[in-house]
Amino acid sequence: MEEHLKNDSVNISHLLDIIKKQGTEYLNTLADRPTSINNALIPESVDLPEYGYGTEEVLKIFNKRFEPIMVGSAGPRYLGFVTGGATPASMAGDWLSTIYDQNPQSTKGQGDISANVEIETIRFMLELLELPDSFLGGFVTGATISNFTCLAVARQWLGKAKGRDIAKEGISEPIKILTATPHSSSIKSLSLLGIGSNSIIRIKTEGSDRESICIKDLEEQIIHLNNEPFILISSGGTVNTVDFDDFTEIRKLKGKYNFWWHIDAAFGGFAACSDHYKHLVKDWEYADSITVDCHKWLNVPYESAVFLVKEEYKVLQVETFQNSNAPYLGDPLENFGYLNFLPENSRRLKALPAWFSIMAYGKKGYQYIVENNVALARNFGKLIENSDDFKLLAPVRLNTVCFTLRDDEKQDIVGKFLEMLNATGKVFMTPTVYNQQKGIRAAFVNWKTTETDVQLIFDTMNDIITKLK
Structure with a gap:
């Protein structure tokens, strides 16, 4: 050797x-640890x-x-993107994932059967999010591949609705995508799937200060399609302001029209963990597919997300993802293998960190994380509201604060302010644009963040803005 x-x-x-x-x-x-x-x-x-x-x-x-x-991206004052901090239990699971080095695919047989851990973890996730066991789920690298997986099955469904097998024959005509404020990962997925972002029909939002779908405009656009099947991408928490589409009203439309309903609930779906906020996802169980990102609010290490697709579409899912040399005979679930239900053939045991963390802290632990983060975001929002130098661009609906400089004539220095703020290494936030205004976004998803951190962040902001005056 x-x-x-x-x-x-x-x-x-x-x-x-x-x-x-x-x-x-x-x-x-x-x-x-410095945040930049x-x-x-x-x-x-x-x-x-x-x-x-x-x-x-x-x-x-x-x-x-x-x-x-x-940088301290897993630390309490890293508020950029939507970055969760790994819990101690999830780190234990992640280390063991590396040590055991499994390739979870099948639940039976003489080889690696670590997929049983994944199946159990998906069941835990469904219970945590109060979703029915009619969803078939699995772990992928992040929200982008979760959206990709769900929309790939949606593409196959739409093809079958038009008498075609897109997985075999490819796309031969435009596919209509209806949405209001999709995340960039959904748009990327449309590109990867050959559907194309130009296939999107933009739905109006509920108002100038909203990012959610206008239900009236949605139905008008559906009627205009004249019974043509389509895919609806809805939001379970938009990235800028954590706005939620009205799932109850969408459920009613689904009873009248023929479409695939996908919900991107990458981090907002965890509102289901709290009795105070679960109303935001009321009726989301009627969707055909859902994206949930674990390395955000579940606080497990990168890379970790789950796709959830209704089990009734298992055949379409297999048609989309099965290996050409592994055709199914009979019920796909009788001889289950993950490589025939998702994009990757070779995978890490991504479920183990989530399994450890959910087992370690349970429903109450995640209820605490969600409610504590929301409380911190709201308190930060109040500091912004009461400030002479900053203002909110949108209400603090859940765990993200979208704000800018109060003086509209200082829009040209928003970027400079953020650059100076991040350069302190005490906090990290990300830039955004909301309603044609340059803004800043602070996402609270880390289990370590405290009120002391919020005050330190706000004090640092005041120091920077004073220097710019």
Whole structure:
């Protein structure tokens, strides 16, 4: 055996100990870790080593070259994008996912049967989100591939409604997509699926301060299609303002018209964990497919999301994803294999971190995380509202605060303000545009964030805006 491989194998316990020590030190100081870095610190590339260095020496090289520029993206004041912080239990599951290194596909047989962990975790997810067991689900890398998976089955459904097998024959005519404020991952999925973003028919929103579908305009557009089947992409929490479409009204329309109903509930779906906010997703169980992103509000490590597709469409799902050399005989669920139900053939045991975290903290734990984050977002929103320098661009509906500078004549320095704010390394937020105004978005999804963090963030904002005056 090659020398470094042999030495590393013999010393695996020592290697894991030093990595554990470094990981523990990082986690214990995460709240103080900078949330952004100076790009000038990025090291120059090096050449591929001929013989390698062995793991312990490589760790030293990593610590010198890259460790100092690893930002605290899992920390309590990283409010950019919608980034959850991994719970301790989910980290345990993630480490074991690497150690056991399974490829979860089948639930029976003599090979890897770790898919049973995934099946159980999906059941936990359905119970956590108060969804019926009529959904068939699985783990993928993120909301983009979850949307892709759901919309791929929707594409097959629509083809069959027109007498075609799109999985085999391809797309030969335009597919109509109705939506109001889709996330960019849905638009990307339409491109990947060959449907094209130009196929979108934009539905009006409920008002100038809303991102949700105008039900009246939706029905008018449906009538205009003259009974042509279509795909509806609705929002279970828009990314800017966490606005929810009216699922009860959409359910009524589904009873009258022929369409596939997909809900992108990447992070907003976790409103179902709280008695205070579950009304936002009332009747979402009547959708044909749902996207939920676990590395957001479930607080597990990247990459983790689930797709949920009604089990009644299992044959369409298999037609879409089955390997050409693995055709099904009879009921697809009798000889179940994930590789025939989703895009990837080779997969990590992504379900294990979620399984650990849900088992460790249960319904009450996630209820606390959701309600605490919403309370923090609302308190931050109040600070914004009462400020002389900032204003809300939209109401704080759940866990995201969308705001800008109060003085409309200072729109040209919103970007500069955010750049200076993020450069402090104390907080990280992302830019956005809402109602033609430049804005800033702060998403509260991390279990570690506290009121102390909120006050520190707001104080830092005030320091920056004072410097710009």
